[in-house]
Amino acid sequence: MSEREFTVIENEWIRLKDGTELAARIWMPAGTEADPVPAVLEYLPYRKQGGTSLRDESTYPVFAAAGIAGVRVDIRGSGESEGVIDGEYTPRELSDGCEIVEWIAAQPWSNGKVGMMGISWGGFNCLQVAALKPPALKAVISIASTVDRYNDDIHYKNGCHLSAQLSWAATMLGYQSRSPDPAIVGDRWKQMWMERLEKEPFFMEEWLEHQRRDEFWQHGSICEDFDRVGIPALVIAGWADGYRNTPLKAVEGLGDKAKALIGPWVHKYPHFAFPKPRADFHGEAIRWWNRWLRDEENGAENGPQVRAYILDGPRPSLRRDSDPGRWVAKDAWATPEMQLFGISHDGRLTPSAGGTGIGEVYLKSPLDTGTASGEYFTLKPDAEMAGDQRIDDAGSLTFETAPLLDAADYLGQPTLTVDVTCQEPTANLAVRLVDVHPDGTATRVAFGVLNLSHRDGNAQPRAMEPGRKTRITLTLDACGYRFRAGNRIRVSLSTSYWPLILPTPTDPGLSIDTASLSLALPLLGAHREIAVPEPENPDPLPKYRELTRGISSRTVERDMTHGMTHYRIYEDTGLSEHPDTGLATQDIRDETWSIAPDDPSSMIGTSTWTCVAKREGWSVRTVSTSTLHCTKSEWITEAEVVAYEGETRIFEKHFKKRIPRDFM
Structure with a gap:
């Protein structure tokens, strides 16, 4: 099939039934008037402009050239979308997702069949939306996701409290404090921004109020009833990531509807992830979409149920660019001996x-x-x-x-x-x-x-x-x-x-x-060795103008005088400018965990995010700090958000809550 020409619609407004408009970026194949096309939705709170644009621009042009429209939508209250986010995988988020699928299927350029995909948040909500059965949704690709929100996400693990729960709450407080882009929303950008700053929640408070696996966590956990997902799902993860369990759990729960692919990777899309070898995600995805969104008889449903990379004795090192091993296939997954x-x-x-x-x-x-x-x-x-x-x-x-x-x-x-x-x-x-x-x-x-x-x-x-x-x-x-x-x-x-x-x-x-x-x-057990094609392009991410260089640091300090251990994480993306929009963004995470080796109540974690966005004549910045500490009987959370327009402080908000510990 020859490659199609395509155009990029930098912003399209999707109006929901309650009047809220969500912002979408669309990669549109040419010739849809005569030949409507399937579409793939990715639905995230991370900003399509200056957030996920690097990885979006590595994939959706390839899909569009193959005749598949790509629709990247900012969740309510994020990026340029109106409103305020109300949590993680909430009923409103999933309901909005169903409406978006319906909107896509109704467009004159659409053939009425929609796929949904994503990594992490987008991998989660595509499975959760699938469980709600919007009629036009025909298949999903879920990467680095979960079927069990309590045990296989960043909150709790078998009742243990993961530090990632604070890290992620701090991340989202920083992300959701970011301003919409005036170049897209116009003069109302500041009004929209102030509404977010005033009303955004600190997710940690809600998560700590549910320390057991109750209805809060059952919501969105498709393992509660796998039969609710009635469409094919390609589920992908990496051994180096925290979501490594999901592909096998998905094939165990979904049966023949699911295919699993597990590589050596960190929390990234397989076509640019480390450690290598990578996988040709674009080829995998296009074959999957053509089978389920175009009814092309290409045999995608007949492949092995599980393909996995068997690591062959990798050694820990300062950087693991490539891991030794081999790919194996199991045509049907069964409980191992x-x-x-x-x-x-x-x-x-x-x-x-x-x-x-x-x-x-x-x-x-x-x-x-x-x-x-x-x-x-x-x-x-x-x-x-x-x-x-x-x-x-x-x-x-x-x-x-x-x-x-x-x-x-x-x-x-x-x-x-x-x-x-x-x-x-x-x-x-x-x-x-x-x-x-x-x-x-x-x-x-x-x-x-x-x-x-x-x-x-x-x-x-x-x-x-x-x-x-x-x-x-x-x-x-x-x-x-x-x-x-x-x-x-x-x-x-x-x-x-x-x-x-x-x-x-x-x-x-x-x-x-x-x-x-x-x-x-x-x-x-029984298996066969296979080849999993690698991407033709070894460097698929586009290049942006680097204005300041990024920094990454992770250190442990043992204070022998005061009997404390400090674990510090410092990540600075550097300031980079998109060559087409002129938007420059930078995110800095500065996080420290401290503990006395003999006193559990000494534990404290603090995470500060600084988020910058600017272009000529306009600049904004937010600084958000989140803290978790404890007594024997309580978790204590504190957070603040400070926002700047230029160098002028224009907003400040504080959170503080004490929550009883429940066997934790």
């Missing part, structure tokens, strides 16, 4: 259904154990990825195999079962699966965390009975991994994994019955 390991009398991890162990071991990790854990969702293949695990293993209870005589391949979610005794109502337990190289370097393969009061489920936590031995089973995140011959498999247990998870109110430690410990690893 598990290989069991126990603890021998001499403390070795050994293949067996049980072991004698070394008796009971008391474990109480320093509260700053976990500084090599990396970011929950990674955007770069550097210090955001998990580092050498020897740092964290020093504060952990570890068991490892003898050097392997043969390589061992795994794909799926490992589990660990163990009897523990706790003297308080709850404690955290973190478990890591580690690949130990012959020189001692240790690569994290998978991890799992559990708040022990959530051992029987997340809807109704149940306090541990002090002094009573209790069996717990912890499911780790999915992995696709080969342990090479000569390497060792290590399992590491710790009662802290900071700053990835935050401490419980007390720090009692745990007694571990090593004889009961059983590690189950999911064998790769």
